[in-house]
Amino acid sequence: MKIQGKMFVWLSVFLLVMAIVYGVWSKEPAGTTALFLSFALAIMIGFYLGFTARRVDAGAQDNKEADVADDAGEVGFFSPHSWQPLSLAIGGAMAFLGVAVGWWLLYFSAPLIVIGLWGWVFEYYRGENRTQ
Known part of the structure; x- marks a missing residue:
């Protein structure tokens, strides 16, 4: 670094x-x-x-003096089956389209963005206050 x-x-x-x-x-x-x-x-x-x-x-x-293989290894955990980015992408595309077409389109894109963010943040949430 x-x-x-x-x-x-x-x-x-x-x-x-x-x-x-x-x-x-x-x-x-x-x-x-x-x-x-x-x-x-x-x-x-x-x-x-x-x-x-x-x-x-x-x-x-x-x-x-390091080789490329010296930096190999586990990078992190990435979710293999998350649908949340799709919701965010559609909501974001609709929001940017709302700037060009009309601001009324933001009323439909905002819930998609909020649902996508909420789902992505709490996708792997585990704890004593976990909702079912």
Whole structure:
């Protein structure tokens, strides 16, 4: 993670310089603001990666002598049969279509998005307050 953190810090330095140069030359507020916000986002990600890299073990990407196989292994758990992303995709597509067609379409897309988010968050919820 150290390398990724350094990459984002260097990206943020570049974005800051470009935001200043663009703001001085163009005097255009929207693009200058977008570049400054991109700088802020890059520095936040770089700081987070650098902060986290100090607290976890060094990964294979931090070792210059590492092979590709050194980073192999279990990545995490991914649900093999979830229908919730489909509900979110349809609801999101309808919401964006509502911007183009008419805002009334958001009344139909919002419940699909809420149902998809609720189902996805609580898909594997197990506990004493579990609903049946």
